[in-house]
Structures are given as structure tokens and as C-alpha cells.
Amino acid sequence: MTELNTHDNITEKWFLLTPKETEEKLQSSLTEGLSSSESLTRLEKYGPNELQAGKKTPRWLVFLQQFQDPLIYILIVSAIISAVAEHGGHDWIVIAVIIFLNAIIGFFQEGKADKAIEALKNYSAPDAQVIRDGKEISIKARELVPGDIIVIHEGDMIPADGRIFEEKNLKAEEAALTGESVPVNKNINIIEDPECPLAEHKNMLFSSTLATYGRGKVIITETGMQTEVGKIATMISQAEVKLTPLQKNLEDFGKWLGLVILFICAVVFLLYWLLGGEPWLKALLSGVALAVAAIPEGLPAVVTVCLAIGVTRMSNRNAIVKKLHSVETLGCTTVICSDKTGTLTKNEMTVRAIWTGGKMYEVSGSGYEPEGKITLADQEVSVANIPDLEMTLRIGILCNDARINQDEKTGKWNTFGDPTEGCLVTSAWKAGMEPKSTNDKFPRIDEIPFDSTRKRMSSVNEINGKKMALIKGATEIILDFCKNIQSDGIIRPITNEDKNQIIKAYEQKASEALRGLGFAFREAEGIPVEIEELEKDLTFVGMQFMIDPPRDEVKVAMQECKDAGIGVKMITGDNLITATAIAVELGMIEKGEITHEGKDIPNMTDEDIEKCKVYARVSPEHKQNIVKALQNRQQIVAMTGDGVNDAPALKNANVGVAMGITGTDVSKEAAVMVLADDNFATIVHAVEEGRGIYDNIKKFIQYLLSSNIMEVLVLLIAAILTLPPPLVATQLLWINLVTDGAPALALGYDPYDPTLMKQQPRPYNEPILTKNFVIQMFFRGGVKTIVILGIFLLYIYPTALQPTEMHYEDLVYLYENVDGIAETLGATVEGLSDLELLVIKYEDHSTLSLLSSQELLLDRYVMWHARSVCFLAMMFGEMANAFNCRSEYSSLFKIGLFTNKIMLYAVGISTILTIALYIPGSPLGLIFKVIPMPFLEWLWLIPMIIIVIGSVELMKLFYRKKLNL
Structure with a gap:
């Protein structure tokens, strides 16, 4: 036989050919089939009749990709500098642990391999009845080749695409591939329209569809990746992986913040080294401390946890989310492209x-x-x-x-x-x-x-x-x-x-x-x-x-979408009359409104596609064209579907939503969200969750950044004034992880605004750092900066706040082993007087001295004392700020102090952990360089909390009047 060309360059439009022409084109015999030897030759040439999976990313590379972030790079460098300079200090260990925890979380969330192609494989028929050498035999479907003759009976899964040349009352269920809601009557007649849509190829049978009635014989025309379902598999594997709006925002924000941090670190290093006269290594450590202060180490973990909270809430409402960031994407969805059969309708005649x-x-x-x-x-x-x-x-x-x-x-x-x-x-x-x-x-x-x-x-x-x-x-x-x-x-x-x-x-x-x-x-x-x-x-x-009637709850969901500013489009393989009637009944369109068939799409502009609400007789390629056109028009697209034919569009949409009950495995694997109840209304609930989650994410980003800005400003201004750093790196890490971490997580549980679904979707390209957001961030951070620096200055310069004499029990807490050091120096603890003989362990862990100078001793004590007070005031100021961040404009007292119980628990835990540092004899105090303080000095917390909350309440009042809220 001469070589076939069916798969070499282009695929024939087999539905235009007669059975005899198809037989000649494929060089086969409608009565005898292929010979065994010819079938082996063709199997070697065209490969097995199965779908090929795309190349997967190695798991080790998935893990390494978690470190591809500018802020992570800065933290890694900070950890290395700390490890080299501190000679066994604790800071670098804490930083390293944070880096790896974030990487592990991301690895497990993103490391799940895409199984869409595997699901398509499983969806195909395992065996086939074929005529070879004039005899009917059973073979594995993967061994089929173009030119094979197969016999189809009622209930058979079709193993490959083929031209029907003999049939008796043959019907096929093709809803999963074409969207046709009822079985299609098949025949052997040629079709004269070369642009005839797939749903009307009545002389063809397609891989992965089901024969529901009658019987027939088919000559195989396409196998493997050349079948219609194979083309879908190709589109799935080639689909571009898109970042969600939140991921884009966080990526842009991370780059911007990274550059700012590097610049400020360099400024601080130069100020301490050149102007302050500090050794370069110690000046470099000051820069590291500022980097640790500026980077919101807990942000990736808090975002992940907040999204996980939303995923849990959504699963309780029958929406199963496979990719965390897709939860937030739903919140800015502007268009839902929905299949008709089984999604808007019940798929039940x-x-x-x-x-x-x-x-x-x-x-x-x-x-x-x-x-x-x-x-x-x-x-x-x-x-x-x-x-x-x-x-x-x-x-x-x-x-x-x-x-x-x-x-x-x-x-x-x-x-x-x-x-x-x-x-x-x-x-x-x-x-x-x-x-x-x-x-x-x-x-x-x-x-x-x-x-x-x-x-x-x-x-x-x-x-x-x-x-x-x-x-x-x-x-x-x-x-x-x-x-x-x-x-x-x-x-x-x-x-x-x-x-x-x-x-x-x-x-x-x-x-x-x-x-x-x-x-x-x-x-x-x-x-x-x-x-x-x-x-x-x-x-x-x-x-x-x-x-096939609409679902009862869809009309209500449609109205909710209108109220929320979300457009809904029906995209179906069914006929135009049926689709239009269903759309009118659901209130999607008015009678007489223009609708289109898939064949019209290539000649439509993106603007025309955006305007039309109903598309019928649509192929998988048309669905992708619609999604891309909408995305070109700056729309955030959620695509719903349940069939194999929906998979490419589900993959390319910003959010792919599959039906859990009627959906095929293929659609479920291609989607990022699966509806456990196949209820269109569940999508609307998911959108509400997405909007609420984004609001809460912005709350804790505001909280973390306004807190970190305070830390940066405190260190930066101290450096400009050539003052010692008011806080050290370990104290900043404690604030960022413990004091900031728990309240930030609690903001993820904050109740949603009841008007969320009455608001228009936020612009997809709206940055996290809007003008109002930045102004509020600097205002909140600036107020706390002034208070902290004021406290620090009061304590490091001679004032009535400094003790006129120091008690040994106040200082003994500074040392890990006072008895051992005193013994080495020839003294006993009991014999040490308050001001005559004291052992000082310097912060650089390198020098031990006997000091008899009251002035030097007083200086060292004052520095630790001042930092301890500033550290305490800063932590409680942060917790007060957490309550402020529960709303951008509404008063805290209107929202209610007790409406978020998780916040109360978080603040309580942070308070207990903070107090634990100041207990005399606590080993944590030594690690974080704080000393116990008299009760009266704890009263600093009251004005700190009043100033933090009061100033923000005044700012909110100003904005409410300005915006007429």
C-alpha cells in the first residue's frame, strides 16, 4: 500500500466524503478491514491510540521555585550575614526557619501535578470490536489505527473518531464533547457544508462518546491526539498558566518593596559606618536588622492561611477549590461563561x-x-x-x-x-x-x-x-x-x-x-x-x-450576579433556538436580543464578543476564542462546564469551574474549582467568598505594612540622628512573627461586609498599594514612630526616668551564668556590691570586663532598659493597630470590639507570650535582650494604645466626611 497522509499535514474533513471515498482515502476495505501486518505497520507509524501527557515539572524544581522571590533573596542574604557576624547568635536561625516554612507551604500547595491528560486517558474506551483479515475480533483500543473497521453496539464507548458507513437506528450521547443535550441520531449521508459545526457531524462518531441506541459500523479516520478529544488534550497541555490578580499584585509589591529595602539598608549602613563611627561589620548588622524589620516575613504564610480559611468556608458551601489563589480571583470576576446543559439546566428532559x-x-x-x-x-x-x-x-x-x-x-x-x-x-x-x-x-x-x-x-x-x-x-x-x-x-x-x-x-x-x-x-x-x-x-x-429545564435556583443566582456587576454568558453546543429560549427564561437576555452561533465567532471583534450573551453550536476552539476575547477586553473570566469539550476553556479561563456530579473527570482536573452540588448558585457564593477574602487580605497587608513602616522609620531616624538602634534584630523578628502573626491571621476570620455583593467588581489591575492605602499606611506607621522614638529618647538621656542607683537583681538577668563569670574573675556573687564590681557581658559576645565606673555601667543598663520599654510599647501598639485595620473607613466602635472573637484570642495569646519575656529568670528574655521592668513602667501601654487607636479614628472620620460614607 502507498503511504497515507491523513496525519502528516492536515486532518481531512471526513464528513464531506462518502463511505466509498473514505475507504479509498484510507486504503482499507469496508468488508475485510485491514490485514494484521498492515495494522502493525500503521501502529508503528502513527503510534498507539491514546492521549499523550505533557512534560511535568520535576518535584525538586517545584520546591526550588518557592525561593524565587525578591524578598526571600534579601532574607537569605540577611541570614548569611547574621550567621557570619554573630558567631553563634540566634537571629540567622530564626530567619532560616521562616524561609523554609514558607517554601514548604508553597511546595505542597503548588506541587500537585496536573492530571487532566491522565483523566482524558481514563475517559477513553479500553477495548474495541474490530474487523481484521475479514474476521471480527476484540482488541485493546490503544491498538486501533486509521483504516480499521470497528463494530458499534448500544452501550459501547466509542474508541476513536470514525466515518459511519453502516447503521441501524444508531444514536450517540455526545453532550460531554459537543454540549448537545439529547442523543444524536446518526446516519451515513454525506454533509455538504464544509463549515458544519461538530455537533451536526451526524455521519461521524467521536472518541470518548457513548452509543446509546442501535448499532453500526465505522471506519476509523483519526486516532490518539488527532481525534477531537485529542485536540482538546493538546489545548489543555498548551494552556498558559496565568497568575491570579492577587499573585500579580504581590509579585509587583514584592519587587517594589525589595528595591526600597535594599536602598534603605544601604543608607543605614553608611550612616552608622561613616557618620556614627561604628565598625563596618556592626554597621552592616544594623542594616540587616532594618531588612528584617522591613520585610513582612509572615505575609506569605498569612496569605496562604487566609486563602485556606476561604477554601474551608467554600467547601462547607459545596465549592471545592483546588488552587488557593483562585479563591481570591473569584472576587474580581467580571464575567461568568457558563455551559448550558447540566450547568444552567438540569440535564434531564x-x-x-x-x-x-x-x-x-x-x-x-x-x-x-x-x-x-x-x-x-x-x-x-x-x-x-x-x-x-x-x-x-x-x-x-x-x-x-x-x-x-x-x-x-x-x-x-x-x-x-x-x-x-x-x-x-x-x-x-x-x-x-x-x-x-x-x-x-x-x-x-x-x-x-x-x-x-x-x-x-x-x-x-x-x-x-x-x-x-x-x-x-x-x-x-x-x-x-x-x-x-x-x-x-x-x-x-x-x-x-x-x-x-x-x-x-x-x-x-x-x-x-x-x-x-x-x-x-x-x-x-x-x-x-x-x-x-x-x-x-x-x-x-x-x-x-x-x-431540558433550567435549574430552579439559577434565576436567583442570575439576579445576584446582576446586582454584583457580574455578566453571565451562555456558551453551549446545543442549537440556537433552545439556548435563546433558556436564556430568556432565566432573565439573561430579552426577547429579540441578538445571539450568535459558533461559526459567527471568527468574524466577530472582541467588542462584539463581549456584548453577546448567548452562543450556540460552539466548538472547543470557539470557547477558547470567547475566553481570550473577553480577557483582551480586560475581563476576569470564570468558565463553568462539565464536559470534555469544556476542558480547554476551563484551563484558559482565569477561574475554571467544573460540575462535581455531572462533570467528567477531564473537566474536574482542568478546573481549579469543582461544584459538589452542580449548583450555579454556588458560584455566586464562591464569588462572595472571594471578595471577602480579598478584603481581609488587604486588611492584614495594611496591618503588616503599617507596622513594618514604623519599625523601619524608627531605625532609619535613629541612624540619621546617630542614636543607637532602639531595637535589635531578634526583637524585630519577635514582633513580626509573634505579635504581628496571630492578629494578622485573625483578620482573615473577620466578618465580611454585608454589602459585598452589591458592589461592582474591583478592577483586575488595581494595585494593592492604592493612594488611600499608602496614605493610611504611612499615617498609622508614622504616629507609632513618633511615640516610640519619644520613649527611647526619654530613656537614653538623663531624665527623672533613669534610676539614681541600680540594684543587683535588676542586672543579674543580663547574664547567662553570673556565678561562673564571677568565679572566673575571682569574685563571688555574694561579695559583689551594687556599684563597685559588676560583670558585664557585651552584646557582641566577645568581651568580659570588670567595671567600677558607675557612668559606664549606667550607660549599659540604660540602653537595655530603654530597648525593653520601647519593645513592649511597640508590641502593644501593634496589637492596637490590628483592631484599627478591621475596616478601612468604619469606626472600630461601630464594628464592635467583640465581633471577631478570633482577634480577641490572638491578642490574648500575643499578650501572654510578650509578658513571658519579662518574667525574671526567663531564658527568652536573654535571647531577645529585654530585662524585667517595674510595674509603673508598664503604664506606658495606656497612652500608647490611646494614641494609636485615637489617631486612626480621627483619620477615618476625615475620610468618611470626605467620601460621604
């Missing part, structure tokens, strides 16, 4: 109306649950008293191969068989016709199965001792075979006026996107069960109209 006897009856209830009423002009009717209605429903349940039952575990009602037939069983059951008893009472004797050419089905049942032929099918077809009509229980000849009335009723419901089936009957005594004899001279009795 439901009879909505019945026409019979010249009247239109309404049917309530939805899905396959047999709960509902049949009404006429809003009045419930008794079917037993309306023979036309009873006969219409009876034909529907008897001329039927489907069955429905209730799942014992979930309580959900399901259909087995064709969904359209299933809803006919349900409508009859609503009228009191229980399926089993009805079929037992009127047993089936014979049947003529549904045929896609005839578009009807007939059954012969025994009814009241007579054989009756019951027929259902396309209304326009059945009318052609009707001689009579039943009206008010009376059979009479059908007239043209009757037919016009029937067609008018049919067209009215078709305009509402309801599918209609006609029902007829005739006596069958002595009539052979043959199409030509049985299906003529029929009596028309009625029509039933069905639809």
Missing part, C-alpha cells in the same frame, strides 16, 4: 406541556422525579376524566423502552434509556400511571423499533381485550399517516383545520425551544405488524412538549 383535544395543558415538576401536577388554566385536572389526555399519556408510557428509578443512596431519580422516552414515563406517572402496573395491565405484544429514517416507533399492546397499535414520533410525520383525530373522547375524521391547529400549537412551543412528539393509535386486530400496514389510517390524539 422534562415534559412541560401537553396538547390534546384542542387544549394546552401545563405540567409542573422537573427532571425524572414523578412529582408534579397537570393543570389547565392554572386548575389541576383529573386525567381519568379527560380521555384524550389519558390516551396521550398512555401511549407515551407504553410505546416506550426507557425506565426510571430512584437511587436508594442519593434519592435522585434517573432514567435508563433515551432521555426523551424517560420524561414521557415521568409525565404519565405524574398522572397516576405507575410504569410497572401500567405495563402489566396493558402488556406489549409486538413492536416496530424507532428508526431514524421513519422518525417514529410503534408498539402493539393489549388494551381492554383488544390489540391496539400505539405510535409516537415526529408530529409532522405522524400527521401524514393520520385519517382520524380523537377529540373529547370521540373519534372523527381529521380535517385540514385540525392539522393547521396542531401545526400552529407545535410551532408555538417550538419557538419556546420545546421539542414536540406526536401520539397516535389504531386498532390492530388482524393487522400484520408491518410498517406499511400497521402505521397507516391512524387516529391522532395529542402531543407532548419537553425541554
Whole structure:
């Protein structure tokens, strides 16, 4: 055989070719199939019929990537400098632990490998019935090659794409691939439109879809990555990984902060070295201390924990989030692109109306649950008293191969068989016709199965001792075979006026996107069960109209989206009439509003795509084009879906949302969020959570940065004034991690603003550091800076606050081993007097001296004392600031001190840990270089707290008046 070219450059549009042309193109035989040797040659050439996974990032590289952050780089350098300069100090260990904890958290959150391609593999058929060497055999589906002939039966998973060349009543369920809500009737006819959408390729079968009815034979045209599902797999693997708005903001913020920190560190180093006369190494350590003060070490952990809190809240509301940062992205979502089938609708056909006897009856209830009423002009009717209605429903349940039952575990009602037939069983059951008893009472004797050419089905049942032929099918077809009509229980000849009335009723419901089936009957005594004899001279009795109905809760969710400034677009593979009708019913669009099919999208501008709200007959490529166009228009897009065909768009959207119940494994793996209840309203709840989480993240960023600005300003101004550093590095680390950490986490639990879902989405490119944010940040930090420096100056210069004499018990706390040092110097502890002989252990851990100078001793004591007071005041000032940050503009007293109990617990824990440092004899005091203080000096906390809270309350009052809040 000559070489094939099907996979070499382009893929053929096989639906344009006849079976014979396809056979010749693929150099195969429709009767004999391929030979075993040829199939092996082609398998080697084209590879196995399976989907290929993309290259995965090694786990070690995922871990190393956690260190790719400017602030982390600065911390690493700070740790190295501290380790070299301190000769065994504790600072570098604390910094190193922080760095690795952040890396480990990020590693476990981001290290989960993408399994979308694996899920697609599992979704494919494992085996196939193939004709090789003229014999039908079973092989592994992965061994199929182009040109193979496969045999399809009802219930088979289609193993590859192929052109149908023989079929008998063949139907395929393609909702997962095309979005078509009902099984598609298949045929062997060629399609003449080269731009025909995938959902209308009725002469083709596609990999990973399901044969639901009939049988057929197919010649394989595409395998592996060349199939339609393979193209989706390619799009998934090529999808660009996008940073969320928060990640972008934090990345930009980190770069900006890193540059500022390096500049200030250099300034402090030069001030202490050149102007202050400090040794260069000690000056460098001062710069390190400032770096530690400036970097919010706890920020990555706090962001992660806050997002995790939101994930937990969302899981309690049936939204399972796989990627933490996607929670926050939902908060700035501006457009939700939703699939129709199974997302906005129930994916369950439901009879909505019945026409019979010249009247239109309404049917309530939805899905396959047999709960509902049949009404006429809003009045419930008794079917037993309306023979036309009873006969219409009876034909529907008897001329039927489907069955429905209730799942014992979930309580959900399901259909087995064709969904359209299933809803006919349900409508009859609503009228009191229980399926089993009805079929037992009127047993089936014979049947003529549904045929896609005839578009009807007939059954012969025994009814009241007579054989009756019951027929259902396309209304326009059945009318052609009707001689009579039943009206008010009376059979009479059908007239043209009757037919016009029937067609008018049919067209009215078709305009509402309801599918209609006609029902007829005739006596069958002595009539052979043959199409030509049985299906003529029929009596028309009625029509039933069905639809895949919208979910009950979606209308409410749609209104909430409007209130929140979020647009919703329907993107479906179903037909345009159905999609438009559902959109009108949901309130998405008005009647007459412009809608489009997928084939229109290539010729539309991004602006046109943004304006349109309903797209039908859409392919996976079209969905991606819509998402990209919206993103080009600066929209933040959440894409919902449940099918294989949705996976690429789910992957490319800012937030991919899959259905947990009806969704395929492929869609779940491609998405970042899965709805456990398949409820569109859950997305709205998730958006609310996302907005609340972002608000809380901004609260603790404001808290951390205003606190860190205070620390930087205190050290910077001290350096400019050539004062000793008011705080040392370990004290700053304690503040940043312990005092700041717990309250910052508590802000993540702060109650959400009740008006969140009445606000417009925030701009996707809005930076964290807005003008008002920066002003408030510097104001809060500046007020605390003034207070801390004032306290420090009071303590280091001669004032009434300094002790006139020092007690030995105040100083003994400065030493790790006073007894040992005193013994080395030839003295005993008992023999030491207050001012004559003291052992001082210098901060650089290198010099021991005997001092008899009261002035030098006083200087050393005063420095430790001043830092201890400043350290205490700063920590409690930070905790007061945490309460301030609970709202940007609202008064703390209006919000309430006790509305966030977690905050109270956090402040309580931080207070206890802080007090523990000042307990005489505590080893923590030595590590963090603080000494016990008299009770009166703790009173500094009162004015500190009053000033911190009072100043911010005045600022908030100013903003409320300025913004008319």
C-alpha cells in the first residue's frame, strides 16, 4: 500500500466524503478491514491510540521555585550575614526557619501535578470490536489505527473518531464533547457544508462518546491526539498558566518593596559606618536588622492561611477549590461563561406541556422525579376524566423502552434509556400511571423499533381485550399517516383545520425551544405488524412538549450576579433556538436580543464578543476564542462546564469551574474549582467568598505594612540622628512573627461586609498599594514612630526616668551564668556590691570586663532598659493597630470590639507570650535582650494604645466626611 497522509499535514474533513471515498482515502476495505501486518505497520507509524501527557515539572524544581522571590533573596542574604557576624547568635536561625516554612507551604500547595491528560486517558474506551483479515475480533483500543473497521453496539464507548458507513437506528450521547443535550441520531449521508459545526457531524462518531441506541459500523479516520478529544488534550497541555490578580499584585509589591529595602539598608549602613563611627561589620548588622524589620516575613504564610480559611468556608458551601489563589480571583470576576446543559439546566428532559383535544395543558415538576401536577388554566385536572389526555399519556408510557428509578443512596431519580422516552414515563406517572402496573395491565405484544429514517416507533399492546397499535414520533410525520383525530373522547375524521391547529400549537412551543412528539393509535386486530400496514389510517390524539429545564435556583443566582456587576454568558453546543429560549427564561437576555452561533465567532471583534450573551453550536476552539476575547477586553473570566469539550476553556479561563456530579473527570482536573452540588448558585457564593477574602487580605497587608513602616522609620531616624538602634534584630523578628502573626491571621476570620455583593467588581489591575492605602499606611506607621522614638529618647538621656542607683537583681538577668563569670574573675556573687564590681557581658559576645565606673555601667543598663520599654510599647501598639485595620473607613466602635472573637484570642495569646519575656529568670528574655521592668513602667501601654487607636479614628472620620460614607 502507498503511504497515507491523513496525519502528516492536515486532518481531512471526513464528513464531506462518502463511505466509498473514505475507504479509498484510507486504503482499507469496508468488508475485510485491514490485514494484521498492515495494522502493525500503521501502529508503528502513527503510534498507539491514546492521549499523550505533557512534560511535568520535576518535584525538586517545584520546591526550588518557592525561593524565587525578591524578598526571600534579601532574607537569605540577611541570614548569611547574621550567621557570619554573630558567631553563634540566634537571629540567622530564626530567619532560616521562616524561609523554609514558607517554601514548604508553597511546595505542597503548588506541587500537585496536573492530571487532566491522565483523566482524558481514563475517559477513553479500553477495548474495541474490530474487523481484521475479514474476521471480527476484540482488541485493546490503544491498538486501533486509521483504516480499521470497528463494530458499534448500544452501550459501547466509542474508541476513536470514525466515518459511519453502516447503521441501524444508531444514536450517540455526545453532550460531554459537543454540549448537545439529547442523543444524536446518526446516519451515513454525506454533509455538504464544509463549515458544519461538530455537533451536526451526524455521519461521524467521536472518541470518548457513548452509543446509546442501535448499532453500526465505522471506519476509523483519526486516532490518539488527532481525534477531537485529542485536540482538546493538546489545548489543555498548551494552556498558559496565568497568575491570579492577587499573585500579580504581590509579585509587583514584592519587587517594589525589595528595591526600597535594599536602598534603605544601604543608607543605614553608611550612616552608622561613616557618620556614627561604628565598625563596618556592626554597621552592616544594623542594616540587616532594618531588612528584617522591613520585610513582612509572615505575609506569605498569612496569605496562604487566609486563602485556606476561604477554601474551608467554600467547601462547607459545596465549592471545592483546588488552587488557593483562585479563591481570591473569584472576587474580581467580571464575567461568568457558563455551559448550558447540566450547568444552567438540569440535564434531564422534562415534559412541560401537553396538547390534546384542542387544549394546552401545563405540567409542573422537573427532571425524572414523578412529582408534579397537570393543570389547565392554572386548575389541576383529573386525567381519568379527560380521555384524550389519558390516551396521550398512555401511549407515551407504553410505546416506550426507557425506565426510571430512584437511587436508594442519593434519592435522585434517573432514567435508563433515551432521555426523551424517560420524561414521557415521568409525565404519565405524574398522572397516576405507575410504569410497572401500567405495563402489566396493558402488556406489549409486538413492536416496530424507532428508526431514524421513519422518525417514529410503534408498539402493539393489549388494551381492554383488544390489540391496539400505539405510535409516537415526529408530529409532522405522524400527521401524514393520520385519517382520524380523537377529540373529547370521540373519534372523527381529521380535517385540514385540525392539522393547521396542531401545526400552529407545535410551532408555538417550538419557538419556546420545546421539542414536540406526536401520539397516535389504531386498532390492530388482524393487522400484520408491518410498517406499511400497521402505521397507516391512524387516529391522532395529542402531543407532548419537553425541554431540558433550567435549574430552579439559577434565576436567583442570575439576579445576584446582576446586582454584583457580574455578566453571565451562555456558551453551549446545543442549537440556537433552545439556548435563546433558556436564556430568556432565566432573565439573561430579552426577547429579540441578538445571539450568535459558533461559526459567527471568527468574524466577530472582541467588542462584539463581549456584548453577546448567548452562543450556540460552539466548538472547543470557539470557547477558547470567547475566553481570550473577553480577557483582551480586560475581563476576569470564570468558565463553568462539565464536559470534555469544556476542558480547554476551563484551563484558559482565569477561574475554571467544573460540575462535581455531572462533570467528567477531564473537566474536574482542568478546573481549579469543582461544584459538589452542580449548583450555579454556588458560584455566586464562591464569588462572595472571594471578595471577602480579598478584603481581609488587604486588611492584614495594611496591618503588616503599617507596622513594618514604623519599625523601619524608627531605625532609619535613629541612624540619621546617630542614636543607637532602639531595637535589635531578634526583637524585630519577635514582633513580626509573634505579635504581628496571630492578629494578622485573625483578620482573615473577620466578618465580611454585608454589602459585598452589591458592589461592582474591583478592577483586575488595581494595585494593592492604592493612594488611600499608602496614605493610611504611612499615617498609622508614622504616629507609632513618633511615640516610640519619644520613649527611647526619654530613656537614653538623663531624665527623672533613669534610676539614681541600680540594684543587683535588676542586672543579674543580663547574664547567662553570673556565678561562673564571677568565679572566673575571682569574685563571688555574694561579695559583689551594687556599684563597685559588676560583670558585664557585651552584646557582641566577645568581651568580659570588670567595671567600677558607675557612668559606664549606667550607660549599659540604660540602653537595655530603654530597648525593653520601647519593645513592649511597640508590641502593644501593634496589637492596637490590628483592631484599627478591621475596616478601612468604619469606626472600630461601630464594628464592635467583640465581633471577631478570633482577634480577641490572638491578642490574648500575643499578650501572654510578650509578658513571658519579662518574667525574671526567663531564658527568652536573654535571647531577645529585654530585662524585667517595674510595674509603673508598664503604664506606658495606656497612652500608647490611646494614641494609636485615637489617631486612626480621627483619620477615618476625615475620610468618611470626605467620601460621604
